[in-house]
Amino acid sequence: MDMMTLILIIILILAIIFIVYTFIHLYNNLVGLRNRVENSYSQIEVQLKRRNDLIPNLVETVKGYASHEKEVFENVTQARSNVMNATGVDETSAADNQLTGALKSLFAIAENYPELKANSNFQQLQTELSETEDKISYSRQFYNDVVLKYNNACQQFPSSMFAKWFHFEKAEFFEAPESELEVPEVKF
Template identity: 45%
Template sequence: MKKTGIIGIVLVVLLVIIIAAGVGTYNSLQKLDETTNSQWAQVENQLQRRYDLIPNLVETVKGYAAFEQETLTAVVEARNKFATATTVGEVSEADSELTAAMRQLSVVVEAYPDLKANQTFQDLMTQLEGTENRIAVARMDYNDSVEILNRKIRTFPTSIIAGLIGIEKREYFEAAEGSEEVPEVDFGK
């Protein structure tokens, strides 16, 4: 009887340890999932800030550079693509296109000294520059959070619990292919 009692106690202790480990892993995964969701919300928040600044910038540039319609159209189209993006990949691609269009707009602006001297334009560019920095930080924070979550759910036994509760590997926020290339601007049009 003593042997069975000791075996029973050992089994109960092991069961309690397994349950406690499972609960700890579950809670850890939930925290990482929420942190990743929060980091993504910050990326979207900063992208939305940039999205909201662009119409004012485009209108200011229009007054000075009316014949640069192609560049302005590219900015507006890239902004619209961002508005319809739903997945991390789509947002990443739209962000890359918008970044390229904004770079092209910056190149065009160099040809207009009066525009560069305009206080409204300067204020908008300062806000946009600050927003671009915030976007870069938010992207980095999101990707760091994704790395931690993905690493955690790929390890055993956490992978089993993650599968049971439906927490899946997340997609990194990556620049779209070709976004590292400098846009070409032809002033000879």
């Protein structure tokens, strides 16, 4: 074997090692990103569960002061049930938005009852719920950031080839409802 053949074989072996390493890296990157999407979605679910656990206490506290507001309590209870039974990003997002609207109605009722607003249990629940809403908002943003990174990896060359070959599916973003996208009207 002459020196030129040996050099070509070494170059060929190094090229094969580089290509295999690149393929392994691209595949592992897609797996890691997909797992981050799943993990970040589960973090949203953790915060939604925490909020769902607070809601019955909040409803019971308000009921003690405003028992005649039956429709609002039923709406909150139904919306909470919808969140707990939701599957997938789209369904969870829609149910979560419904619950947020129902909670706004519940807090609007509380405004009519000064003694309720002064109740320390109600204030504590309201604070915890507010903090949880902030965590949910942060978790949604983090989830959407991870989804963007994952979807980019699935669509950009050369990792898009692996995404197609190994069936890495596009992830869905957690989206706000159309009603929250409208510009509010301000009047003085």
